[in-house]
Amino acid sequence: MITLRQMEYLVTVVEQGSFTRAAELLHVTQPALSHQMRVLERAVGAPLLERLPRSVRLTPTGRALLPHARAALADARRSLCAARQAAGLEAGELEVATLYSVSLGVLPSALRAWRQAHPDVHIRLFEHRHVDELLAAMREGQADVAVGPPPPDWDGPVRALGVEEFVVVLPTDDPVGADGGGRVDLGVLAEREWVHYAPGHGLADLVERVCAAAGFQPRASVRTEQTASAPLLAAAGLGPALVPANVLPPGFDGLVLRPDPPVRRPLTAYSRRGGDPLTTAFVDVLAREATVLPAHLRDALQP
Amino acid sequence: MITLRQMEYLVTVVEQGSFTRAAELLHVTQPALSHQMRVLERAVGAPLLERLPRSVRLTPTGRALLPHARAALADARRSLCAARQAAGLEAGELEVATLYSVSLGVLPSALRAWRQAHPDVHIRLFEHRHVDELLAAMREGQADVAVGPPPPDWDGPVRALGVEEFVVVLPTDDPVGADGGGRVDLGVLAEREWVHYAPGHGLADLVERVCAAAGFQPRASVRTEQTASAPLLAAAGLGPALVPANVLPPGFDGLVLRPDPPVRRPLTAYSRRGGDPLTTAFVDVLAREATVLPAHLRDALQP
DNA sequence: CGTTGCCATAAGCTGCTCTCATGATCACGC
DNA sequence: GCGTGATCATGAGAGCAGCTTATGGCAACG
Known part of the structure; x- marks a missing residue:
């Protein structure tokens, strides 16, 4: 045939x-x-x-x-x-709200697949610094769909996309990497000055929360507004950084360690009830194509 | 897509x-x-x-x-x-001349593929008992293409299809099968009465020639006109038969031994010069699909 | 004559397409 | 109400198709 x-x-x-x-x-x-x-x-x-x-x-x-x-x-x-x-999928505009780190790490592959399948549907992207900001914007009706951690008390459809894994980044020759089999107890880094995130940045809260659970409050050598900068600064020696694994590009030149215990964050796509076919289709593409845990780190991060 | x-x-x-x-x-x-x-x-x-x-x-x-x-x-x-x-391939009639054993063993798979690809092209088949008959008919212009051993002094296109392997067939419990590792020296069967082919049948000559090379002239228990009968009669105990491996069906219930030295016959498709597209296309299908050495015997017959 | 351009072929890898086995749901008959 | 049959969905595994990389052959050009 x-x-x-x-x-x-x-x-x-x-x-x-x-x-x-x-x-x-x-x-x-x-x-x-x-x-x-x-x-x-x-x-x-x-x-x-x-x-x-x-x-x-x-x-x-x-x-x-x-x-x-x-x-x-x-x-x-x-x-x-x-x-x-x-089916109402041929043209139009879809509004997507998400976090900075998600638009950097998880979304690109899904957006690529979407544009291929629906070249005439325009995407409008709203980026937020913090989880609470994202949820508030959605409650006010900002976008058709949001990509972020599970929203508390959300009354519309919520679709699980996967679980993000956070990793500690350091220079390749940092002594902490010499033992531990690719894992690190955050307490070992208590005395270090960290590559931290700017106040109000969603990941700042996460770093504070995780370090507090490990028994210390991190001092910052630098506070960055850009999620993408953090791994680069850490690999350059400004201190450890905690970043979602999915923002690291393939072939990233640095030491990548898993915190022990693991630091994870589930991601979902949530939208309003009675959503249109476009939104539904986009969420389907997201669920299939979003690279929540990138292939080049998947083996290294599995138990 | x-x-x-x-x-x-x-x-x-x-x-x-x-x-x-x-x-x-x-x-x-x-x-x-x-x-x-x-x-x-x-x-x-x-x-x-x-x-x-x-x-x-x-x-x-x-x-x-x-x-x-x-x-x-x-x-x-x-x-x-x-x-x-x-390309002139949509309809018409193609005339194929061949030997009885070839129309039984090699041709069916190729014809099946041909009919699938060209359902409206009719095939007309001419069967011959002997190689010389086949060649003479082709020289007289009988068919568009012949399938048989390489024709001596043929001035048109000759396409190699593969090499047929001949096997000796006996009942499953014949003592010759106890040793020899699936091979048999034809001399060991010199005193047996053979399932032979009728005079004028092409394979009769081949059996005579091969046995003469092994130092004996076979006595016949039966002479059959039908290539397909020979293995059945042999498996039933009327004596050894020498048949092309490709006429044995999958799951054939008998002892199948390779002669040592091997008995082989190359097969070709030959046609007249300046052949039409239909003939060319058919020869192509033959070259691809003809089951000269059937898969279920291929491993057993390889050196 | 050497170099370049361009298509063909072979070997190996990965993803697709299929089959078989099984499960879930619904309709129908007893 | 229960058992049976019909029918589609899903999962696991095998084989095949479609691809890539490497290489070779041929013709044109300088």
Whole structure:
């Protein structure tokens, strides 16, 4: 059975007159494209393309097939478009409220998937420094959906997205990393000066609460407003920082330790009751695509 | 990206009003169908089907999508049809000449694949008892393509299909099978009465030739005109038979031994020069699909 | 003649598509 | 009300398809 993908590949090769350029456009490698064209030719039973040294041209067989291939691709696009219009998903604007750290760590992958599936639905993002701010804004009707910790006394739909894990960041050569098997008792860092968050920043409260549970109040070497700065400053030697694991990029150059006991924060997507199809669809994409615990740290953080 | 298969599945479910019946028609299981409908609904972002206890009905979203799905499927079929018509592959008659044993062992799988891909191209089969007969018929222009051993002094295209392996068949409890590790020196069977082939049958010559090389002339308990009978008669105890491995069905109830030295016969597809697209396409299918060495004996027969 | 451009092929990895097994829900008949 | 049958959903596992990386072959060009 020939596939829409094969037809799309053929159309692109013909338009570009080159396997190599078509492969680039399609975001696959040339051998994959070459192979699929062969598969398609075998399904038909005759060559569709004539490979010339510096170009590619259609055979008469290929010329007969091409317009129907284009039509099939157009029909497939129209089927999706018509279905989405019927479901109210084709266009519009979706308002998303969240925390700074979430918009840095968890959201990007979900937003990427969403834009791919719904290119004409605009996203408007509201960022908040603190959990309480976020909830208050939602109660006042700020956005269609919020992404944050479970909201107390919320009467609309609440969808669990996963549990964020916090990690301690230090320079690669910090002596605390020499033993402990990738874990650290926060009490060991009681005398350090910490990379802390600015007052009113949601993670400041979390750091205070966690250190208090470990028996000390952290002194700050620096207080940052930007979640993304904290791991960089810590790796540079300004002191330990406690950050959500999901804000660390792959290949982050620093010492990453798990606090013992673990510091975790569940994340949810919550919206108002009687939500529209767009919001529902977005929450579905979030639940599927949000990178709450990034793959490159998942193995290291599991018990 | 939604696929033609998903659309085909949806159309069939809607026409049948039942996942179970649609799955039967499509020759897949119900869970596969159920899963693909879910995948499609996720790609769209909204339900397409409403599952009722004894039936299935379309949602408004599904109703919007369906006509375009039908159109895409129709365009895909037209693309294949148009391409094949341009290539001269859509209809017609193909004449195939071969040996009795080949039409029994090697050809069926290739013909099955051919009929699937080219349902409107009729096959006319000419069977011959002997290699020389086959070649003479082809020289006289009998068929479009012949399947048999390499033809001497043939001036058209010759395509190798693989090498047939011959095996000795005996009853399961024959003492020759007790040692030898699945192999047998034909000389050991010199005093036996053989299940032989009728004079003029191509395999009669081959048996005579092979036994002469082992130093004896076989006596015949029976001479059969039918290649398919030989293994059955041998397994029933009328004597050893030498048959192409590919005529043995899976689960054949008999002792199967490899002659030592091995007895092999290459097979080719040969046709006249300047052959038409249909013949070329058929030879391609043959080269890909012909079961020269069946999978269930392949491991046992390898060195 | 050497270099560059471009497609084909092989090997290996990952994700998709299927099957089988099982569970949940509903309708129907006794 | 209970048992049975029909039907779709979900989970686990196997095999296959589709991809990537590496490499080779061929033709054109300087």
